[in-house]
Amino acid sequence: xxxEKAILPETVGAWKAAAAPRxxxxxxxxxxxxxxxxxxxxxxxxxxxxxxxxxxxxxxxxVELYRMQGSDDAFGLLSLDWGGEAVAWPHGAKIxxxxxxxxxxxxxxxxxxxxxxxxxxxxxxxAVRETPAAREAILVLAQAIVAGRxxxxxxxxxxxxxxxxxxxxxxxxxxxxxxxxxxVLNSLYYLSHDNIxxxxxxxxxxxxxxxxxxxxxxxxxxxxxxxRSAEQGLAGFLAGYIPEGAxxxxxxxxxxLGFFLVEDGWLGFHKAGRRLAVVFQCPDLDAARRIVAxxxxxx
Amino acid sequence: xxxKRVIVTRRDFIRGSAGAALGxxxxxxxxxxxxxxxxxxxRSLVVIVRDAKAMDANLSVDKQAVASMLEQALAQVTGKxxxxxxxxxxxxxxxxxxxxxxxxxxxxxDQLIEVVRESLVAAGVPSGHIVHAQGRDVxxxxxxxxxxxxxLKAHWLTGIGTxxxxxxxxxxAPRNYHHQDSAKLGEIWNLPQVKGKTRLVLVxxxxxxxxxxxxxxxxxxxxxxxxxxxxxxxxxxxxxxxxISAKREALRGEPWPIxxxxxxxxxxxKVYKLGxxxxxxxxxxxxxxxxxxxx
Numbered sequence: 001x002x003x004e005k006a007i008l009p010e011t012v013g014a015w016k017a018a019a020a021p022r023x024x025x026x027x028x029x030x031x032x033x034x035x036x037x038x039x040x041x042x043x044x045x046x047x048x049x050x051x052x053x054x055x056x057x058x059x060x061x062x063v064e065l066y067r068m069q070g071s072d073d074a075f076g077l078l079s080l081d082w083g084g085e086a087v088a089w090p091h092g093a094k095i096x097x098x099x100x101x102x103x104x105x106x107x108x109x110x111x112x113x114x115x116x117x118x119x120x121x122x123x124x125x126x127a128v129r130e131t132p133a134a135r136e137a138i139l140v141l142a143q144a145i146v147a148g149r150x151x152x153x154x155x156x157x158x159x160x161x162x163x164x165x166x167x168x169x170x171x172x173x174x175x176x177x178x179x180x181x182x183x184v185l186n187s188l189y190y191l192s193h194d195n196i197x198x199x200x201x202x203x204x205x206x207x208x209x210x211x212x213x214x215x216x217x218x219x220x221x222x223x224x225x226x227x228r229s230a231e232q233g234l235a236g237f238l239a240g241y242i243p244e245g246a247x248x249x250x251x252x253x254x255x256x257l258g259f260f261l262v263e264d265g266w267l268g269f270h271k272a273g274r275r276l277a278v279v280f281q282c283p284d285l286d287a288a289r290r291i292v293a294x295x296x297x298x299x
Numbered sequence: 300x301x302x303k304r305v306i307v308t309r310r311d312f313i314r315g316s317a318g319a320a321l322g323x324x325x326x327x328x329x330x331x332x333x334x335x336x337x338x339x340x341x342r343s344l345v346v347i348v349r350d351a352k353a354m355d356a357n358l359s360v361d362k363q364a365v366a367s368m369l370e371q372a373l374a375q376v377t378g379k380x381x382x383x384x385x386x387x388x389x390x391x392x393x394x395x396x397x398x399x400x401x402x403x404x405x406x407x408x409d410q411l412i413e414v415v416r417e418s419l420v421a422a423g424v425p426s427g428h429i430v431h432a433q434g435r436d437v438x439x440x441x442x443x444x445x446x447x448x449x450x451l452k453a454h455w456l457t458g459i460g461t462x463x464x465x466x467x468x469x470x471x472a473p474r475n476y477h478h479q480d481s482a483k484l485g486e487i488w489n490l491p492q493v494k495g496k497t498r499l500v501l502v503x504x505x506x507x508x509x510x511x512x513x514x515x516x517x518x519x520x521x522x523x524x525x526x527x528x529x530x531x532x533x534x535x536x537x538x539x540x541x542x543i544s545a546k547r548e549a550l551r552g553e554p555w556p557i558x559x560x561x562x563x564x565x566x567x568x569k570v571y572k573l574g575x576x577x578x579x580x581x582x583x584x585x586x587x588x589x590x591x592x593x594x
Contacts, residue, residue: 030474033403033513038456038477064514081511083518111517124514129357183478186559187455192308193479193559240306263313 008051008063008144013137015053015061024048042181043076044069044201053137059128063141066122071152072204076178078117079154080188083174084108087116089143098151101158101208102176106151107142114138118146154178157204160221160275165291169210169217176208189218189280196240197222197276198233210291217265217287218280221295230274237278242267259288272297307479307562318565321482342582343534343575346375349525349588353505358522360410360505365526369414371586372501372528386422389498390444396424397432397442397496399465404515405452405508411526415446415501435468439492447500447532451507451523451539457481458561459543460512462500462536463573469493484563485571488532500535502527507539509546521546524588533567533574534581538594540564541578545593 010017025047029037046067053061068074079102086105088095097104107116112130116123125141127134155178163171179185180203182195188207202225209218224230235254238245242260256271265281268288275297282288305324311317348368354360373385390396396419400407420426432442447465454460456477463484467473470487487493504525511519529535540561547555568576575581583594
């Protein structure tokens with residue numbers, strides 16, 4: 001049985017499903033999204049089903065259910081933007097935090113668009129125009145999507161993000177994102193159009209920001225598939241981003257701890273096993289040293 | 300000897316050397332030649348016409364208001380007295396005129412396409428000479444004039460996805476122009492079947508999109524209620540970028556730079572010679588509604 005077949009109702013409020021859902025996979029996602037399917041392919045995308053609901057007044061609802069290969073990937077898509085009103089079911093239910101490093105929301109609504117993460121599903125439910133009735137219909141559809149599904153915790157890698165970095169840099173939880181690709185990283189924090197860190201679908205990474213007295217610094221923690229990949233990732237980063245720091249040839253493993261003053265502040269990195277942490281835009285060397293030391297890569 | 304690969308990074312943008320680094324990385328000697336010729340050049344005019352009533356609270360477009368905005372934009376861009384004279388300074392009645400709207404993400408409003416068509420017909424261009432010209436299957440050979448009609452929008456892979464990117468499907472291989480290669484978008488404007496045909500760039504800035512994609516997110520759309528017109532495609536993109544950047548900062552209340560940086564604009568200027576990207580060389584004239592102008 002198609003597991004998605006019975007998820008959504010035929011009608012919701014004044015809206016009626018227009019036809020059977022359209023199935024999108026890696027082979028046709030570029031047609032569906034005008035050549036911009038990379039976002040979903042940057043995570044472990046399996047397929048997507050798209051439904052249209054019509055109310056006869058041109059205020060269509062579009063439901064897109066992205067079936068990912070794991071919960072972390074669906075979470076990653078939601079984590080790219082924590083804006084909007086947190087929604088829980090039943091209506092008004094308390095939202096229980098599942099990680100100190102990210103907002104507790106699993107569904108976010110704003111101006112006619114609801115996005116949600118439910119286990120291995122990421123969903124977008126959107127109205128052409130936001131109206132009270134459209135909002136209600138969107139929430140009903142979203143509730144139908146999540147009904148009976150489990151709520152796994154966010155990616156374990158988030159646990160490596162300290163909520164406070166000494167001295168008093170506070171984690172901006174609404175800037176914490178789970179990523180696997182340099183394209184997605186660039187959409188959050190541009191480093192290079194080249195994939196200098198060697199990110200790919202075998203990697204897990206979290207990117208976030210910390211704030212202190214109006215100043216920001218940024219932290220990237222990557223878990224590569226293995227130690228060798230991490231070594232290559234660091235070497236590529238040094239060669240591409242800090243060529244003045246890339247000593248030795250390809251056969252020489254880079255130092256696993258380093259600090260550099262670059263154009264926008266101090267940069268520090270620390271590699272331990274298959275994990276790499278890089279902190280950007282630190283105000284001084286001392287801060288960079290202390291911050292890198294506080295990210296427990298060995299945990 | 301193996302050529303050393305140039306990698307463009309955030310540091311190049313902070314140093315202000317990104318243009319040179321990109322040019323060298325992507326275009327090699329062509330960039331150096333272009334740099335040598337870059338000094339001087341003409342100024343560009345960009346006209347912004349806005350009407351607070353161009354859309355109502357339900358975002359329905361007032362076609363009459365848009366028609367009036369178009370008329371004013373045409374007259375100001377060309378320096379002619381009215382829309383008819385303006386069109387006839389840009390196209391001939393014998394031209395086959397291709398209209399190139401944006402079909403995806405933040406589509407060009409149908410009402411704008413309709414008023415452009417109607418205005419052209421009123422100027423004496425036969426209706427049968429006006430064709431839809433967006434898409435990879437369009438035969439550009441018989442088309443003698445193009446009106447570039449994109450909607451103003453940010454793009455998650457190229458930074459901005461408005462004017463220079465609007466002809467991407469003419470390349471036949473749009474995926475070749477994403478990521479770093481978005482710097483090469485300008486080369487599409489110089490393809491033999493495209494070069495020199497664009498007579499007017501008219502950006503639909505009624506309801507722009509300042510972030511996200513690949514799908515629209517209504518939280519990042521707002522009623523700007525404007526049209527932006529120019530004969531210079533690069534200058535319009537530069538002004539659009541300014542508007543989008545200002546809106547992003549206003550939304551967050553803090554700097555929120557477009558990421559990745561829209562490298563296609565500077566390259567379109569300095570490498571492909573399509574127009575001016577330098578704000579110091581762009582004159583902006585504003586007409587109509589001035590609230591939250593963002594330039």
